[in-house]
Amino acid sequence: MRKSLAQGIAAGRILVEAISGGMEIVGRKFEQGEYYIPDMLASAEAVGVAMEILAPHLTAAANLKPKGKFILATVEKDQHDIGKNIVGIMLKGAGFQLVDLGVNVPACRIADAIEREGADFVGLSALLDTTMRYMGHTIEELKRRQLRSRVKVLIGGAPTSPEFAREIGADAHCKDAFAAVETANRLAEGRF
Amino acid sequence: MRDGLRVKPYARLTEEQIRRVHAASMLILEDPGVLVGHEEAAGLFNRGGARVKRTATPGLWAVSIPRGMVERALSTAPQVVRLGARDPAHALLLDGRDPCIHFGSGSESNFILDLETSTWVCKDDPAREGIFPTFKKKRGTVADLCRAAHLAENLEHLDFFIRPINIQDEEITEQNKDVNKFFACLDNTSKHVMAGLTDVEQLDHVLHMAEIVAGGRQALQENPVISFITCVVKSPLELVSEATERLLRFCRRRIPVVISSSPQGGSTAPIEELGMVSQINAEILSAVVLSQLAAEGAPVIYGSVPVRARMDNLHDMYGAPEFNQYNIDCVQMARFYGLPCYSTAGVADAKVPGIQSTVEKTLSHLFMAHSGAHLIHYAFGLLEETQTFSLEQAILDNLHIGLVKMICQEPQVNDEAVDRSLAVIRKVMASSIRLFARYTRRKLHAGELFIAYPFEGDSSADTTLLRVKEELERIDSLPAKPLPAEIRERIFREVPGLLERLRQGGATSAYTG
Ligand code: B12
Numbered sequence: 001m002r003k004s005l006a007q008g009i010a011a012g013r014i015l016v017e018a019i020s021g022g023m024e025i026v027g028r029k030f031e032q033g034e035y036y037i038p039d040m041l042a043s044a045e046a047v048g049v050a051m052e053i054l055a056p057h058l059t060a061a062a063n064l065k066p067k068g069k070f071i072l073a074t075v076e077k078d079q080h081d082i083g084k085n086i087v088g089i090m091l092k093g094a095g096f097q098l099v100d101l102g103v104n105v106p107a108c109r110i111a112d113a114i115e116r117e118g119a120d121f122v123g124l125s126a127l128l129d130t131t132m133r134y135m136g137h138t139i140e141e142l143k144r145r146q147l148r149s150r151v152k153v154l155i156g157g158a159p160t161s162p163e164f165a166r167e168i169g170a171d172a173h174c175k176d177a178f179a180a181v182e183t184a185n186r187l188a189e190g191r192f
Numbered sequence: 193m194r195d196g197l198r199v200k201p202y203a204r205l206t207e208e209q210i211r212r213v214h215a216a217s218m219l220i221l222e223d224p225g226v227l228v229g230h231e232e233a234a235g236l237f238n239r240g241g242a243r244v245k246r247t248a249t250p251g252l253w254a255v256s257i258p259r260g261m262v263e264r265a266l267s268t269a270p271q272v273v274r275l276g277a278r279d280p281a282h283a284l285l286l287d288g289r290d291p292c293i294h295f296g297s298g299s300e301s302n303f304i305l306d307l308e309t310s311t312w313v314c315k316d317d318p319a320r321e322g323i324f325p326t327f328k329k330k331r332g333t334v335a336d337l338c339r340a341a342h343l344a345e346n347l348e349h350l351d352f353f354i355r356p357i358n359i360q361d362e363e364i365t366e367q368n369k370d371v372n373k374f375f376a377c378l379d380n381t382s383k384h385v386m387a388g389l390t391d392v393e394q395l396d397h398v399l400h401m402a403e404i405v406a407g408g409r410q411a412l413q414e415n416p417v418i419s420f421i422t423c424v425v426k427s428p429l430e431l432v433s434e435a436t437e438r439l440l441r442f443c444r445r446r447i448p449v450v451i452s453s454s455p456q457g458g459s460t461a462p463i464e465e466l467g468m469v470s471q472i473n474a475e476i477l478s479a480v481v482l483s484q485l486a487a488e489g490a491p492v493i494y495g496s497v498p499v500r501a502r503m504d505n506l507h508d509m510y511g512a513p514e515f516n517q518y519n520i521d522c523v524q525m526a527r528f529y530g531l532p533c534y535s536t537a538g539v540a541d542a543k544v545p546g547i548q549s550t551v552e553k554t555l556s557h558l559f560m561a562h563s564g565a566h567l568i569h570y571a572f573g574l575l576e577e578t579q580t581f582s583l584e585q586a587i588l589d590n591l592h593i594g595l596v597k598m599i600c601q602e603p604q605v606n607d608e609a610v611d612r613s614l615a616v617i618r619k620v621m622a623s624s625i626r627l628f629a630r631y632t633r634r635k636l637h638a639g640e641l642f643i644a645y646p647f648e649g650d651s652s653a654d655t656t657l658l659r660v661k662e663e664l665e666r667i668d669s670l671p672a673k674p675l676p677a678e679i680r681e682r683i684f685r686e687v688p689g690l691l692e693r694l695r696q697g698g699a700t701s702a703y704t705g
Contacts, residue, residue, distance in 0.1 A: 036503035038458070079432055082459055086506060129302055129358055130366050130390055158579060159302050176505060 001053050011057035019050055023093070041086065044093025051095065067094070067188045068120030071113050071151075073101040075134035080127035083157060083177075087123060090177040091184060096121070107134065107141035114147050121184060124170075126157045135160070136168035152187045154180060194282050194351055194383075196292035199600045201527070201564030204520045210528050213521065216470035217477060218259045225256035226429045226478045230436035236485040251433070255478075262477050265484040271530045273448050273491045275352065276415030278405055278675070279382035283415065284352060284567075286493070286532035291564025293600070294351035295537075295593050296386070297344060297586070298569040298578075300358040303329045304336050305544065305575065305582040307661055325657045327544045329580060332357035334364070334376055334691060339668070340573075341380030343583055346667045347572070347590040349597065352384040353377055354421070356573055356581045361691075368689035370394035371401060374418060375683065375690055378405055379675050379697055386450070386569075388421045392438050394689075399445060401687045404679055412447075419448040421495065421534075424482075425475040427455030431482070443483045443490035450534045450567075451479040452495030456508050457518060459501040465514070469521040472498050480531070493567065495534040496522030502541075508577050510539035510570075511552035516559040523563040535565035538589055539574045545585045545657060549575060554592055561596045584660045587667070591646065598642060672697075 004014055026043040029035035072088050074081050081103045092098045099117055101109065114122060122142075126132045135155050142148040153170040156179075165173035171187065174180040205213065227247065228234045234253035238244040243256040271288040284294055306328045314320035336357050344353045355373055364372060369390045377385040378401070389395060398418070406412040422438045424431050442449040453475040455461030457468045476494055483492045498518035502509040509515065519535055526533035537560035540549035560568050570578065571593060573586030616631045635641050647663070649655035674680065674697035684695055 037506050038503065077434070079426055079434075082456070082506060129360050130369070 001050050005053075005057060011054050015054060015058065019047055019054075023047060037086070041089050044089045047093040047095075048089070067096045067185070069099065069117055070096040070121040070123060070184065071099045071101060071110065071117060071119045072123040072125070073105040073110050073113075074103040074125045074127075075131050075138060076104060076106045077134065078126050078128055078131035079103050080125070080157070083127070084123070084125035086177045087125070087156065087174075087180045090181050091123075094181045094185065096184060096188075107138040110138050111141045111145050111147055114142070114151055115145070119151055121152050121154060121187070123154045123156070123180065125155075126160060129159050132157075132159055132164065135170065139169050152184075154183060154187075156180065193280075194277075194284055194294070196284065196294045196351065196566070197561075197597050197600055198290065198292045198602070199562060199564050200602070201291040201523070202520065202559070202562040203524065204517065204563075205524050210524055213466065213470050213473060213525060214528065216466065217474040218262065220429070220470060220474040221257040221262065221478060222259070223256060224429065225254055226431055226475070228253045228255050228431045228436070229433040230431065230440075233431060233436050233440065233482055233486075236482060240481070240485045257478055257481060261481050265477075265481040266529050266531075268484045268488045269480055269531060270489060270491050271532075273493060273532050274416070275384045275386075275419055275448060276406065276412075276417045277382060277384045278378060278417050280415060282351075282383040284384055286566040288530040288532050288566075289527065291527065291566075293561055293565060293597075294567055295349055295561075295571040296352035296354055296384075296567060296569045297340075297350060297356045297572040298354035298574070299356065300388070301356060301574065301579055301581040302331060302358050302360065303576075303580040304332045304357055305329055305580050305585075307545075307582070307584050307657060309658060309661060322653055323655075323658060324653075325661070327582075331360045332581070333361045334359045334372060334694065337373065337376045338380050338694075340581070340583065340586070341377050342670075342672055343586060343664070343667055344383065344572070345381040345673060346670055347586065349590050349593040350383065350572060352386055352567065352569075353381050354386045354569055356586070363691055366391050367394065368691075371397050371687055371689045372691055372694065374398050374401055375687075375694055378402075378417065379680070379694070380672060382673055385418045386421060387418070388423070389438055392434065392441065395438075395441055395445070397687050397689070399447070401683050404682050404686065405675065416448055419450070419493075421450040421452055423452050423454065424479040425451075425453035425455075427453060427460035427475060428471060429475055429478075431479060436479075436482070439479060439483060440486045443487040443492070446487065446490060448491040448493065449483070450493040450495040451476055451483065452497055452534065453479075454497035454499060454508075456499050456501040456506075457514060458503070459506050461498070463500070463514075465517050465521065468498055468518050469525065472496055472518075472522060473525050477529075492531070493534045494522075494526040494529070494531040496526065497534075497536050498522060499536075509541055510536075510556065510577060511541040511548075513555075516556055519556070519560055519565075520563045523560070523565040527564065532566045534567040534569060535560055535563065536570045537561070537568045538571035538593075539578055540585075541577055543576045543580065545575070545582060545588060549585065550588075550592075553589060554596075557589070557593055557596045558599070561593075561600050583664055584657060587660050587663055588647075588656075595642070 124135045155170045156174045162173045172183045237255045245254045273286045275284040277283045402418045403412045424435045426432045457463040461468045500509045500512040500514045537556035538553045540552040542548035572589045647656040647659040
């Protein structure tokens with residue numbers, strides 16, 4: 001990446017031809033069953049690193065639209081984070097700015113972070129039937145602090161469902177990391 | 193006492209390989225060591241001789257455990273652990289050096305699979321029709337758990353009971369879940385009951401219930417009708433706060449506890465066999481050390497549940513051949529240390545009962561039985577990577593485990609057998625039709641022979657599941673063996689949070705409710 005920049009290749013061209021082009025190939029290979037999740041994560045991580053190097057060189061003209069800031073957390077009393085971490089890596093690879101609050105995060109800390117970071121999205125993960133309800137509590141907390149309308153709320157984790165998302169007033173339920181990227185992209189389009 | 197089946201354990205690892213895994217685990221425990229998210233535990237490690245440092249994360253310590261501490265813990269952790277039962281005939285004796293196997297259920301599936309049968313007419317030839325099973329997933333309830341426990345009571349090869357279904361009724365809260373799940377289990381099976389705790393603050397209530405069932409505090413020590421499981425470890429190499437708190441409390445109350453770790457090869461542990469097994473072994477040993485620091489001599493069980501990560505979604509995977517490799521190795525490590533071992537078999541990745549589930553389950557049932565693990569959990573009815581439980585599948589698993597147990601039986605090779613066989617061969621050879629059939633009668637009528645697959649179908653379609661459904665209906669109608677009325681009354685008087693509809697007792701009332 002640095003070499004290409006040093007050679008004078010425009011950052012915008014690197015972005016479109018190398019990075020987007022590369023991700024497209026990776027995505028196709030995944031669909032065809034040649035690549036697997038470890039390959040997707042490695043590619044997403046590589047894109048994340050590349051974007052950091054590239055960002056200062058990209059001018060507004062390079063039609064790089066910011067996708068927004070994404071806060072991710074596993075809710076209170078829940079330690080499960082494999083799924084959340086995959087979602088995080090993929091979102092970062094898709095160009096979102098990621099703030100991962102970790103596991104066992106109470107509603108008030110999530111709300112604090114949204115306020116502090118001026119986040120556009122919040123993603124909540126829960127793998128236990130007993131902790132699912134803290135997703136609802138978190139949304140209530142956001143409403144109480146008048147933050148709800150500022151962010152899109154995405155939820156996920158095996159026990160959750162689209163019905164549950166509707167019930168607690170989340171914006172979307174995502175069955176996996178691909179759905180998370182797709183949904184976030186769709187919602188980002190609508191926002192900016 | 194319930195007899196387990198003593199097997200001649202299959203040794204995947206050689207003695208030399210076991211030592212290498214052990215050595216690798218000792219090196220891991222020193223560097224990088226384990227992360228500990230519990231202040232008191234960090235203090236115990238420190239006083240016990242470990243190097244303890246704060247990390248950048250508040251409330252998280254990095255603990256480097258020297259080899260000597262592990263050896264000390266292994267010398268005080270008991271080799272023999274007794275698991276009691278409401279009916280003492282179902283008690284289990286686990287000896288870390290004696291490869292005697294027992295099968296049990298588990299774990300906490302959120303969904304239960306209802307098998308429905310309906311008549312289908314062939315589109316191409318409407319004169320043809322057949323009855324086929326279809327499946328419907330629904331969320332588990334207290335009534336489902338009662339029914340599962342009642343089934344477990346009646347499954348011959350189920351030696352201990354872990355709730356296979358998570359109770360998600362409206363009235364169930366984080367606070368009343370533990371007492372209700374333990375009550376539903378104890379009231380519907382007289383076998384040993386094992387479970388994790390959802391809310392650690394319910395420990396006193398749950399233990400009080402167990403004391404009432406066992407007949408007092410001392411009686412519970414002698415006949416621990418319940419025991420606990422705690423996933424102390426979050427792989428890689430972290431002892432998490434809440435589960436560590438549970439471990440300390442269980443050990444101090446001297447109730448048997450399974451120290452379990454469930455890393456996924458390829459996501460939370462190396463995918464290579466040696467890396468996976470040395471890591472999980474280090475993880476479990478670190479918690480064994482802690483248990484003995486908290487309460488020397490506390491009865492602990494080596495709970496190894498290594499799985500493989502599935503490459504297309506990183507879910508946990510049980511049908512992979514590596515699953516068996518990892519798990520057999522762990523059983524060998526536990527035996528090397530002389531600790532009773534809690535292991536795993538019988539989970540299908542398949543979502544419904546069928547060919548895939550049968551292959552996945554049978555391979556692990558067979559290999560893990562041969563490994564000589566003392567407690568083989570998850571063995572009944574689990575589908576979809578433990579997310580779904582099926583009563584019909586549990587009946588099939590019971591049958592198949594029975595077959596596996598037969599395969600594992602010790603060969604009878606002794607003078608008497610030689611004499612008898614020679615005599616029969618000579619007699620048959622001297623007869624005109626040279627047929628051994630009449631000489632099978634002794635074994636046949638002693639009930640020692642496999643007769644035929646009991647749910648065999650006919651030639652037009654596979655009707656096994658239809659027959660299993662009939663078997664489930666038969667078992668459902670068997671009388672319940674609830675707790676005696678005065679014990680139930682006392683429990684309802686003294687233990688808060690029980691659902692009123694469990695008061696009547698007996699599986700039938702609960703699951704028709
Ligand atoms: C691994 C695991 C653990 C590990 C966690 C390790 C880790 N670093 O996360 C450990 C061993 C620590 C653990 C502990 C426990 N576990 Co656990 N665990 C699992 C297991 C096997 C796999 C979960 C997993 O990682 N799946 C793989 C990932 C990739 O999938 P995923 O999480 O669904 O994520 C994908 C989607 O859901 C979505 N997604 C997820 N989050 C988000 C978030 C957003 C914003 C979006 C958009 C999308 C999204 O995208 C992800 C990627 O595709 C499940 C069983 C199962 N098969 O689900 C049980 C399971 C969840 N655990 C269970 C239990 C009971 C426990 C314990 C209570 C055990 C105990 N007795 O002590 C403890 C609880 C600890 C706690 N307080 O949280 C039960 C839960 C039942 C229930 N009550 O609901 C399950 C179902 C197992 C079972 N059948 O018994 N567990």
